[in-house]
Amino acid sequence: MKESLKILKIGGNVINDPIALEEFLFHFAQIPSKKILIHGGGKKASEMAEELGLEPKMVNGRRITDLATLEIVTMVYAGLLNKNIVANLQKNQCNAIGLSGADGNCILAHKRVVKEIDYGFAGDVDSIDVKTISALLNSQLTPVFCAITHDKNGQLLNTNADTIASELSIGLSEKYDVELIYCFEKNGVLRDVNDNHSVIEKINKPYFEALKKDRIVAEGMLPKLENCFAALEKGVQKVTIGSPNVFYETKQKCTTLIL
Ligand SMILES: Nc1ncnc2c1ncn2[C@@H]1O[C@H](COP(=O)(O)OP(=O)(O)O)[C@@H](O)[C@H]1O
Ligand SMILES: CC(=O)N[C@@H](CCC(=O)OP(=O)(O)O)C(=O)O
Helix, strand or coil, X not given: CCEEEEEEXXXXXXXXXXXXXXHHHHHHHCCCCEEEEEECCHHHHHHHHHHCCCCCCEECCEECECHHHHHHHHHHHHHHHHHHHHHHHHHCCCCEEEECCCHHHCEEEEECCECCECXXXXXXXXXXXXXXXXXXXHCCCEEEECCEEECCCCCEEECCHHHHHHXXXXXXXXXXXXXXXXXXXXXXXXXXXXXXXXXCCEECHHHHHHHHHCCCCCCCHHHHHHHHHHHHHCCCCEEEEECCCCCCCXXXXXXXXXX
């Protein structure tokens, strides 16, 4: 049997809520198995961009990343947020190590190419380095990845944090029994986005297509669900979407993805 590995991703709205973040990190630090945290921070990056006079542009849940935006997201994700999260985990006796995809060459990506949309310096993941990440885990370190990758040609790339979580889970499932948990500010995928009690508890692929068609899922939820199914299809054991307490509150409702 493979050793178990929990991979959690935390979204930008939770990161912007200091009390919710503190509580999440306290409980994350207590997870007894090997674990990895991936964090976004889109909300903070948008705030910073606006303060600097740049208008944030998102298309289908992904940020159009020109050079000035790349500088801002690198500072916000790989600097401010990553280091604060690592320091908070250290406070909770979790020996975290903060990384971008360039560190240790952990996540290799290429510029996102979509014919009709120029995303600029946004990246899509090519591969992850299972050996290096496993070596960190075996040294009792807890990797904390931000949403910055590189192309091995000196170029940093802004990469959707949900995609990073999914790709890390897929790559590492060759060696570990991986459970992937997406934590964000709502209780799961909702029938009515304004009603936090309307959690859809199970979604398979045909149901996802129907939810898309009926516009029940939109914006950032689209890439999140696509990433969930990609992970399940490529060997990840279990994928869940829920609130920041979903991994320790057993009675908390959430969305489980099934094939
Ligand atoms: N059916 C839905 N259920 C829950 N959230 C939804 C739904 N449809 C769209 N969304 C939107 O998707 C957002 C989550 O995506 P995103 O902002 O990318 O999350 P994260 O903060 O984890 O990166 C929610 O804040 C919500 O506004
Ligand atoms: C290319 C792209 O869209 N990158 C994302 C990376 C951060 C992210 O994914 O943050 P959340 O998890 O908080 O949404 C962005 O800049 O918004």
